[in-house]
Amino acid sequence: MDRRNKPSALAATPALPPQARVDLVGDRVTAVLPSGESVDILLTGATVLSWKGAVNGGEPAERLWLSEGAVLDGSKAVRGGIPVVFPVFGQSPADKATSKLPQHGLARTSRWEFLGKSTSESEATAGAGSSSAAASSNGVQLDFGLSAASADPALKALWPYDFALLYRVTLEPGSLATSVVVTNEGDKAFDFQVLLHTYLRVDDITKVGVDGLAGAPYSDKVEGFKQKVQAATGLVDITSETDRVYVPAQGAAQPLTVLEGGAPRYGVKRDNLSDVVVWNPWADKTKSIGDFAPKDGYKNMLCVEPGSVSSWTTLEPGEAYEGAQAITLL
Incomplete structure (x- = not known):
């Protein structure tokens, strides 16, 4: 028998969009997006070991x-990926408190703590004026922490300041961003340098150039820190051992593009990291780097490293500093 007042069908609950999968296994944190893009981070140094990204849905x-x-057991810094350099870049000058620390400081060889994950919202849908329902959580943020209390005790003893580092790795379709916040948690000021030592993968270094550094002054470490100025036009080409600290006139506001064979491959934007180190060891230098393998691997890498290293940043007690980079596939 028909009923005149049938109850209406319950509205179906909208299915949640696919979410990133995050796993912590041993000393590795791995995140995989629904697109298959992924990032792999080693807790030693919070070092990004792998970033698998896609271009235009490929x-x-x-x-x-x-x-x-590369040594991945925590006994030494990782050769490759994105090591975090703090509180000194390279070898410290003798007149600085960091002078007893090893090259590139203590962060890249200390074991960091994984603080957790959260979703990231694309700027296209989650910008000003958008509702939370409209925001698209198409990425994932992974947070890591290091403090004076948790840093390698042997290294901490060589630089006795109370600090805290918060490192965030954000994976989104076609891009990877890394940011670091340095906080002075002690009662005395300290000076520091910081850098994101990014090893980008390329197919043929002889076909690679960096755009965005024209006219920038730089320190040439290969020639004993000789002060030079990049040509006012053209790209930075890599034709031999290259180790330069660039100080672009526009600072962090100057975007960078890594091209290969004349085609843009990576875009690099920086926030509060005004310097750029460009490094490739070339054939002869790799012979003296024990953990660099294969020895002709220099043909397939280029370090483009945003940092604040041409001078020192002073943090007073209670102050914080933040710097970041965003790498986009082009």
């Missing part, structure tokens, strides 16, 4: 260079 491919001889 198949994800490895975008970072990692030495086949």
